[in-house]
Amino acid sequence: MAPTSLTARFQQSVTPASLRAYLAEFISTFFYVFAVVGSAMASRKLLPDAAADPSSLVIVAIANAFALSSAVYIAANASGGHVNPAVTFGMAVGGHINVPTALFYWISQLLASVMASIFLKVTTVGQHVPTFTIAEEMTGFGASLLEGVMTFGLVYTVYAAGDPRRSSLGAIGPVAVGLMAGANVLAAGPFSGGSMNPACAFGSAVIAGKFKNQAVYWVGPLIGASVAGLLYDNVVFPAQAPDSVRRGVSEGVGV
Numbered sequence: 001m002a003p004t005s006l007t008a009r010f011q012q013s014v015t016p017a018s019l020r021a022y023l024a025e026f027i028s029t030f031f032y033v034f035a036v037v038g039s040a041m042a043s044r045k046l047l048p049d050a051a052a053d054p055s056s057l058v059i060v061a062i063a064n065a066f067a068l069s070s071a072v073y074i075a076a077n078a079s080g081g082h083v084n085p086a087v088t089f090g091m092a093v094g095g096h097i098n099v100p101t102a103l104f105y106w107i108s109q110l111l112a113s114v115m116a117s118i119f120l121k122v123t124t125v126g127q128h129v130p131t132f133t134i135a136e137e138m139t140g141f142g143a144s145l146l147e148g149v150m151t152f153g154l155v156y157t158v159y160a161a162g163d164p165r166r167s168s169l170g171a172i173g174p175v176a177v178g179l180m181a182g183a184n185v186l187a188a189g190p191f192s193g194g195s196m197n198p199a200c201a202f203g204s205a206v207i208a209g210k211f212k213n214q215a216v217y218w219v220g221p222l223i224g225a226s227v228a229g230l231l232y233d234n235v236v237f238p239a240q241a242p243d244s245v246r247r248g249v250s251e252g253v254g255v
Contacts, residue, residue, distance in 0.1 A: 013100040021101075022108040024078035028071035029112035032083050033200050038120055039063035040130045057189050064194075065182025072158075072174035080162065081174065085109050085198045090155045090225030094233050106199075113203025121207050131208045132193030132201045132217055140216055143192040147220035148227075150184040151196045155228035163237065196221055 012018070043056035072081035080097075082088045085106050092102040121129050134143040157180040161173030185194035195201045201217035233239065 012098065013104055018101060018104070021079035022104050024075040025082060025105055025108040026112040028075035028079075028081065028083050029109045029199060030116045032067045032071040032197075033113045033116035033203055034120065035063045035067035036060065036200055037117060037129065037204050041120060041124060041127055044130065045127070057186065060189065061182045061185040061194075064185050065178040067178075068181045069174045069178030072177050073171060076162075076174065079105070082158075083109070084154075084196070084200075084221075086151050086196065086221035086225040087155055087158055089222050090158075090229035093226045094229035096229075109199040110202055113199040114206050115203075117203040117207040129204050129207045131204045131210050132195045134193065134213055134216060135191050138191055140213055143213065143216045144220035146188050146192045147195060147216060148224035150188055150192075150194065151221035151224035152228045153184060154180050154196050155225040156232055159229060159232040165237070192216065198222070 039060050039062075040056075043053075043059045047053045047056055068083065071083045075081040075083065080091070082091065082105060088097070088102050088105040088109070091097050092099060097105070117129050121127070134140070138146075154177065157177050161176050181196060184196060188194045193201075195217045198218045198221055201214065205211050205214055
């Protein structure tokens with residue numbers, strides 16, 4: 001019974017629609033990483049001491065917000081616009097996609113991130129590709145917690161923006177996701193780098209050849225994404241809410 005079920009799930013993951021979804025994830029993740037890593041490279045090119053200049057943080061935060069909003073929007077109809085292995089993991093834990101599909105999403109996202117970093121390295125004539133790093137005063141555990149909390153906020157926003165039970169949000173949903181990402185970068189960029197995206201951290205690390213503290217950008221975001229999805233689906237907005245709760249929400253009663 002189990003092998004048959006696994007085979008069926010795998011077959012669902014290689015349909016033409018699924019292949020289009022993987023391509024959509026690749027394209028959107030490529031341009032997201034290109035904008036985020038590229039903005040960091042541009043700020044270092046233009047500013048004498050980008051690491052100590054607050055304007056470089058603003059540049060990266062704005063690029064993150066704009067790029068993520070656009071990337072989610074262009075991929076939403078084809079793949080759901082995850083653009084992030086942590087989002088995919090949260091969706092898999094919540095049962096919104098099956099495990100084989102999630103693994104193919106990860107492959108698409110990681111490959112896109114590596115390709116975007118290679119493209120930046122080649123086209124900028126060997127300029128250093130920056131990696132996500134934690135501040136000297138931060139511990140790996142503290143940075144992982146910080147990344148986890150930020151990713152929780154990001155994935156919770158993704159769930160809320162894509163909830164079919166809400167009124168149609170159109171382009172506002174992706175904008176909300178991007179704004180959350182940009183705000184998180186402004187809040188935590190100097191401490192943990194403000195990644196919230198294992199693929200983005202992985203791609204730049206591969207090209208730069210620096211994997212120090214790479215676990216921070218996987219463990220924290222994956223746990224934060226899982227908690228966000230489970231909390232949204234099972235506690236805050238459960239699929240089958242009691243009639244009294246539904247009436248309270250519809251009448252504007254509550255928090």
